[in-house]
Amino acid sequence: MKADIHSLYEKSKKGDLVATHEGDINSDLITQYLSGVESSLSEAGELSKIIRKVYNILVEALQNLFHHLEIPPKEYLDSVNLPETCRYAFCTLIKEGKGAYKVTCGNFVSNKYIQFLRDRIEQLNYLSAAELKELYKRILNNDEFSSKGGGGLGFIEMARMSGQKLGYDFVKYDESYSFFILEIRIG
Amino acid sequence: MDSINIEGTPKTPEVSFDAKSGQIEIKGRSIPENSIEFYKPLVDWLDKYADIAQGVVNVVIQLEYFNTSSSKCILDVFKKLENIHNKNKIDVVINWYYEEDDEDMLEAGEDYQSILKIPFKMVEISE
Numbered sequence: 460m461k462a463d464i465h466s467l468y469e470k471s472k473k474g475d476l477v478a479t480h481e482g483d484i485n486s487d488l489i490t491q492y493l494s495g496v497e498s499s500l501s502e503a504g505e506l507s508k509i510i511r512k513v514y515n516i517l518v519e520a521l522q523n524l525f526h527h528l529e530i531p532p533k534e535y536l537d538s539v540n541l542p543e544t545c546r547y548a549f550c551t552l553i554k555e556g557k558g559a560y561k562v563t564c565g566n567f568v569s570n571k572y573i574q575f576l577r578d579r580i581e582q583l584n585y586l587s588a589a590e591l592k593e594l595y596k597r598i599l600n601n602d603e604f605s606s607k608g609g610g611g612l613g614f615i616e617m618a619r620m621s622g623q624k625l626g627y628d629f630v631k632y633d634e635s636y637s638f639f640i641l642e643i644r645i646g
Numbered sequence: 647m648d649s650i651n652i653e654g655t656p657k658t659p660e661v662s663f664d665a666k667s668g669q670i671e672i673k674g675r676s677i678p679e680n681s682i683e684f685y686k687p688l689v690d691w692l693d694k695y696a697d698i699a700q701g702v703v704n705v706v707i708q709l710e711y712f713n714t715s716s717s718k719c720i721l722d723v724f725k726k727l728e729n730i731h732n733k734n735k736i737d738v739v740i741n742w743y744y745e746e747d748d749e750d751m752l753e754a755g756e757d758y759q760s761i762l763k764i765p766f767k768m769v770e771i772s773e
Binding site: 490494507508511512515518522525596600612613 | 656657679711713714717718721747748749750753757760761
C-alpha cells in the first residue's frame with residue numbers, strides 16, 4: 460500500500476493552527492500565505508521580532524517548495540482528483556507556545572535526491588551558529604545561482620533563523636518517489 | 647543618464663537611483679521568487695553610472711525583509727558600488743537601516759560589511 464500523504468498533512472496540522480495550505484504552490488499563493496500569517500500574528504499581539512523570524516523562515520520554506528518541488532506522480536494526483544500539472548505540496552504553521560512556532564512543509568522528491576538532501580540537512584544540523592554564519596557568508600559571496608534561480612542559501616537561512624536543528628523525514632511512496640517532510644522550529 | 651524610479655510591491659522594494667544627486671535607495675521588501683530578473687536592470691545601471699559618477703554616492707538600504715536569493719543580488723549591487731568607489735576614487739557610503747529590535751537585519755548588514763571594502767554606516771530606527 461502506498462504512503463497516505465494526506466494523513467501526513469493532517470498530522471502536521473495538529474495543534475494551535477495559525478496557517479495552512481495544501482495543493483498547488485505558485486507565486487500568488489505564496490504572497491497570500493505570507494500576508495495572512497503576518498496579519499494573524501500581528502492581530503494576536505505577537506512580538507515583532509518573532510513575527511519577522513516566522514515570516515523570514517516561511518519565505519524561504521515556501522520559495523524552496525516553489526523552486527525545487529517535483530510534480531507528484533500522476534497516480535497520486537489522480538487518487539486525490541488533482542490535475543496532472545498540480546505542483547502539490549503543503550505548508551502549515553502551528554503555534555507551540557509563547558513565542559514558539561513550528562513550520563512543516565511537505566513535498567514529493569525523487570528518491571535519487573534523498574541522500575543529497577539528508578546529507579545537506581545533517582551537515583547544517585551539525586554546525587554551530589558561528590559555523591552557519593561563516594558558511595552563509597561563503598556561499599553568499601560565491602557568485603553562483605542554481606539553474607532554478609536559487610542561491611543555495613535557503614536551508615542555511617532557515618537553520619540560522621531557527622537556531623534549532625531542522626527536523627526531517629522521507630516517507631517512501633514508490634520506487635521512484637518519496638514524500639519529504641521538513642520541520643523548522645522558532646523560539 | 648536617466649534615473650530609476652520603481653514603486654514598491656508586496657514582494658519587491660521601492661527603488662530610486664539618481665545619477666545627478668548620487669542618491670541610491672532601496673527600501674521595503676525584497677522577496678521575489680525571481681530576484682535576478684528584478685535586480686539585473688539595477689546592476690546594469692550601476693555599470694553605466696561608473697563611467698560618470700563623481701562627488702559623493704550616498705546609498706540607503708532600508709529593508710524590512712529580504713529573501714536569500716535577493717541577498718546575492720544585493721551583494722552584486724554593493725560590488726558595483728565598490729567598483730565605483732575604487733575606479734572613480736570617490737566616496738561611497740552605504741547606510742544600512744535596521745529597526746532597533748531587529749538583530750537579524752543588523753547582523754545581515756554586518757555580514758555584507760565584512761565581505762566588502764567600502765564604508766558602512768549602521769543606522770538604527772526606533773519603532
